[in-house]
Amino acid sequence: MTKKILIIDDDKIFSKILRDGLVAGGNGKYEVFSAFDGEEGLQVAERERPDLIMLDMMMPKVTGIDFLKKFRKEEWGKETPVIVETQLSDMEKMSEGIELGVRGYIIKSDYSLDTILRQVEDILK
């Protein structure tokens, strides 16, 4: 059965690479959706009910944390696992994310698609 993954990131290039990587690496196991800001992310999440969310913490308008707070309030968003994309310099803000049930993180400037794939697979098992 295919699993739904939602990528919420304002960096369209990163989002595309991640999407392509997940699709190719998952060999058809994953169906990937993209949203480019928090607001859109909430809409897509409500519609698609993803099994996993990959969330950029540094976004204009609705930031990653703001998205998480709203998302966790929704009935359909309480249990969904979330992996956050962040920068090394923002690691201090992670504690807040952990309280909001973040399951893992990707350092944006230094990620490896293999690691991400493994992480995703682990969570979705």
Place this chain on the structure above:
Amino acid sequence: MVPRELFPAIAVLTVLYLVVVAFSYWGVRRTKRKIYEKDAEVKRRLYELAILKEISDRTGYSLNIQKILDVIVGSLNQFLEYSAVSYMLLEPSKIVFKADLERSVSTHFIKEIRTRMLGSLTALLGRDLADMEVEETITGAIMIDIIEEPVQSYFNIPLVIGGELVGVLTVSHTKAGLYKESEMEILYKIVNQASQAVTKLEEVVKTEQGKIAAMLESMLEGVVMTDREYHILAANPAAKFVIGYKGEGTPTIFDFIDAFKDLLDIRSKLEEAIKLDKIITVKEVFFSNKYYQIVVSPVKSNVGFTKGEILGGVIIFHDVTHEKEAEKMRNDFTSMMVHELRSPLGNIKKIGEMMRSSKVLEDKQASSEYVSMLYESSSSMLDLVNDLLDVAKLEAGKFAVEKNQENLKEILAERVKFFDTTARDVGVTFKLLMESAVPDSVAIDSKRITQVMNNLFSNAFNYTPKGGMVTALCFMHKKGASLDIEARTMLAPWITDNMSADTALIPDSVVVAVTDTGEGILTENIERLFNKFIQFSSSARDSEHKGTGLGLVIVKGIVEAHGGVIGVGSKRGTGSTFYFTLPL
């Protein structure tokens, strides 16, 4: 034998001889006496100088008249003959009476000079001193009561400091008719000079104290000074402001201890500073919405015998809120910049990885997509790096423009043509209004001015919603006329709201302006537009309007390097006008 007739002649000669001898003897004696007198005069002079030097050497910058008097009293015997030299000094609660005996006298003698001196003081001051306690010190020779010689010679020298009588100095002797006017005069001179020195020193100290007090009053730092028992001696207005003290007079140390009770134990810091002779700096205390750096330091005496002794403590409250804010801004800027540089770089790396490992290359469409992504990522990085370099040059004052005579009208028209495509894409009307009076040739750096136009135009299109309008405008400005009136004569839109400068003061120039019908800029954000640190903050950007955020900072630099000015007018809900001038 001598003939008798010569006797008268001999007698005359003898008399003459005697007269000559007598005269010369008298002359020599006179000269001798003169020499002796001169000698005495020189001696007195020397003494005078010696004692003045001794006074200054021994007492240094002492303000203590008593110490100075002790020096005079102790060395007066080199110059004067006396039985006793004594002084009487008026102090707030008592009278100090000190006598130095050169030879033994009776107690009665002492009593007599004491009475006489008190009498002189009373007379000079014109007030009764009978109630005052007299502290008596007798030094030198012993008193023997069998000598009953009374005071026969006596003179007083009043001691005046700062125009006020503080005491008398008295020289007395059991022999009569001893003191000559000249001797009194010299002693008077010495005492007078010493008094004047003290007076001057007192004035200096008072002025200095006044200066220090004034400085303390006007200091931005809060300063509190305490004694060794932590009683506050002085607290300046800034210090009172720190704790919000509104009462009259000086607050107590408890006012400060209570104010900072949970944040900093002021009492123990003071104790540490005073007891361990140590300067304590507390880097950051957040107190009533402000950041303070607090320095607690011992205060040491640096003059006189007490030099080096700890007199108390001082607490300095240094408001570092501004520095903290600036630091936060710099940190935000750095982390944003790092983010902006890292993201495209990380993407470029990943694109490379994808193209190498996956089947992307086999898929024509996918590979062309990836190539354009590569291009986009590297371009945005390059733009940012270029912008950062420009800003660095601006800040280092090394930003230079290369001015040549260029056709500004043509350059502008070319830019307008370039942005026409953008205008059509975003569904915005784009107009150019050019005044014919604008000369064909203007001294500019065409590359840099093109950069300015690009920046202003792309901003205008970024912030103008579909169906809106962007108007580019170019006209001549005459000093004394305001830009909005000049623009309106061309029937061009112009937004003056929130425009900070008086445009009528701008010298004769060519003006280029862009007016949009966007949402306008919040008043509080207008002055932030040209601040590099704030531009980068995420609230100022959103995904639709991405840029390095340094654009306007650089634009301002370019315009100013041309000798022109840049300005903004903006009204929420109506739009914004950005203009820049190029002086002729």
